[in-house]
Amino acid sequence: MQILTLFVVALVALEHVGIAALEMFAQPDVQANAFDMPVNFVKTKEAQTALSNQGIYNGMFGVLIMMMILFFTGSTLKIILILMLLYIIVVAVYGAFTATKKILYLQGLPALIALIFVIIFYH
Template sequence: MQIFTLILAALIGLEHLGIMALEIFAGPKSQAKAFDMPLNFVKLPNAKIALGNQGIYNGALGLLILSSLFIFSGTALTTLLKLLMLFIMIVALYGGFTATKKIFGLQFLPATIVFILLWL
C-alpha cells in the first residue's frame, strides 16, 4: 500500500477527531457555523446531547482509523480501511443530503479518494 494513501487515511482520522472536538467541546456559535445550524437550535439541551453523541461516534471512528494504521498491516489493514472509508462515504452521503452540503466535500470526497486508492 502506498505511503500517500496511508497519510490520506490518517488525515481522515484526524479530521474525525476534529469533528468530535467541534461536536463535544466547541461553543454554540462555532457549532452553528460549522454545521450550518441555527444558533438557537444548537443551544437547545436536546441538540447539545445529540451533538455530543455524534461527537463520540466521530471520535471513535477517528481513533479506529488512526489506531488501525499502527496495529494492522498488509491485507488486513487494506480491508479494514476499505470498510471504514465505505462507512464514511455512506454516512457522508446521508449527512450531505439531510444536514449540509459541505459534508460532500469535507467527508465524502476524501473518503472516496482513499477508497479508490486502496483498490489500486
C-alpha cells in the same frame, strides 16, 4: 505510495477527531456555523446532547482508523480501510441529504480520495 496512502487515510482519521472536538467542545455559534443550524437550536440542551453523542462516534471512529493503521498490515488492513472509508462515504451521502451538503465535500470527498488511494496503491 503505500506510505502516502496511509498518510492520506490518517488525515481522514484526524479529520474525524477534529470534527468530534467541534461537535463536543466548540461554542454553539461555531457549531451552528459549521453545521448550518440555527444558533438558537444549537444552544438547546437537546441539541448539545445530540452533538456530543455524534462527536463521540466521530472521535472514536477516527481513533479506530488510526489504531487499525498501527496494528494491521497487508490485505487485512486493506480490507479494513476499504470498509471504514466506505462507511464514511455512505454516512456523508446520508448527511448531505438530511443535514447539509457541506458534509459530502468535507467528509465524503476526502474519504473517497483515500479509498481510491487504498484500492490502487495499497498492496
